Amino acid sequence: MNDxxxxxxxxxxxxxxxxxxxxxxxxxxxxxIISETAGxxxxxxxxxxxxxxxxxxxLENCSNSIAEEIQRGFTTIKQMNRFSxxxxxxxxxxxxxxxxxxxIGLTGFLSFAGNVRIEDKDQKFEAxxxxxxxLQNLLYRIxxxxxxxxxPDGEIRLRLSPEKDKGILLTFxxxxxxxxxKFPDEKIKQTADLxxxxxxKNNSFYELNMLIPHTCDKIKELEKNQ
Amino acid sequence: xxxxxxxxxxxFINMLAKxxxxxxxxxxxxxxxxxxxxxxxxxxxxxxxxxxxxxxxxGPQLKRKLFTLxxxxxxxxxxxxxxxxxxxxxxxEKDIYLSKPLDIDFLIETVQELIQAR
Numbered sequence: 025m026n027d028x029x030x031x032x033x034x035x036x037x038x039x040x041x042x043x044x045x046x047x048x049x050x051x052x053x054x055x056x057i058i059s060e061t062a063g064x065x066x067x068x069x070x071x072x073x074x075x076x077x078x079x080x081x082x083l084e085n086c087s088n089s090i091a092e093e094i095q096r097g098f099t100t101i102k103q104m105n106r107f108s109x110x111x112x113x114x115x116x117x118x119x120x121x122x123x124x125x126x127x128i129g130l131t132g133f134l135s136f137a138g139n140v141r142i143e144d145k146d147q148k149f150e151a152x153x154x155x156x157x158x159l160q161n162l163l164y165r166i167x168x169x170x171x172x173x174x175x176p177d178g179e180i181r182l183r184l185s186p187e188k189d190k191g192i193l194l195t196f197x198x199x200x201x202x203x204x205x206k207f208p209d210e211k212i213k214q215t216a217d218l219x220x221x222x223x224x225k226n227n228s229f230y231e232l233n234m235l236i237p238h239t240c241d242k243i244k245e246l247e248k249n250q
Numbered sequence: 251x252x253x254x255x256x257x258x259x260x261x262f263i264n265m266l267a268k269x270x271x272x273x274x275x276x277x278x279x280x281x282x283x284x285x286x287x288x289x290x291x292x293x294x295x296x297x298x299x300x301x302x303x304x305x306x307x308x309g310p311q312l313k314r315k316l317f318t319l320x321x322x323x324x325x326x327x328x329x330x331x332x333x334x335x336x337x338x339x340x341x342x343e344k345d346i347y348l349s350k351p352l353d354i355d356f357l358i359e360t361v362q363e364l365i366q367a368r
Contacts, residue, residue: 052330067269
């Protein structure tokens with residue numbers, strides 16, 4: 025287990041860095057909009073000083089735009105905070121829907137992210153005992169793969185269903201076909217193996233199923249050592 | 251002087267276009283590479299200001315396509331990332347990279363220098 029974990033460390037660190045870089049990119053975009061809007065307000069002020077009429081609707085649009093971007097910034101920072109704290113405890117009980125919600129938010133910062141939604145979000149599931157950070161890494165990679173297959177206008181639906189005494193079956197339904205030969209790659213395979221996740225593909229490959237166990241031996245061992 | 255602004259951050263380029271207009275510079279906006287190519291088919295621009303990472307056609311890919319259409323077009327890349335990526339040699343002038351948030355006076359200065367050097 026330790027060897028496997030050591031091998032995963034670099035990949036996990038890369039994942040942590042990649043997500044943080046995408047968050048910083050998102051925050052920079054937000055600040056760029058606020059900066060341009062503040063610049064525009066300055067331009068309007070200068071024109072008003074020269075005696076030009078100042079339209080109140082322009083001021084209102086600017087203040088609304090700034091407020092929207094600040095809200096977008098708060099949402100981004102909240103996601104950054106949740107992601108950062110996911111490394112606090114190696115193994116814990118997690119709500120899969122909450123993790124999916126976070127990963128959808130984080131992958132949404134990527135330029136190639138498409139539309140994704142979770143079907144029937146009101147369902148309740150038994151918590152799973154796992155390593156939240158590694159599970160996030162796995163889901164992030166799979167969602168990126170699905171986005172790349174779907175293209176910018178494609179749609180991915182996520183369906184969850186309980187598998188008695190086993191865990192939760194998570195299904196990725198893609199509007200485009202996902203090439204069988206490209207999935208899972210070695211990194212996804214290694215990450216899934218650590219979490220005891222099993223993949224089930226169907227022939228059409230518009231659909232990808234993964235069984236996330238309530239827990240597994242490797243996770244129990246990690247839990248004992250934490 | 252006519253500029254084409256391309257970025258999927260719509261509010262960003264809309265506001266930038268308004269500020270350029272106040273300074274007497276005409277700027278068209280496009281939110282995707284595909285939209286930019288359509289606009290470039292029917293209009294002539296002096297400079298294209300391109301975001302690097304966009305859904306679909308990326309900034310560098312768009313540059314190559316626009317360059318084929320208009321070999322005299324000048325390019326400026328805008329990046330949200332702190333790091334400035336190495337420019338690519340493809341027969342066109344060396345690429346210029348500006349980091350967000352933009353300083354509008356510096357952008358205009360850069361655009362003018364590009365046009366004068368042509």
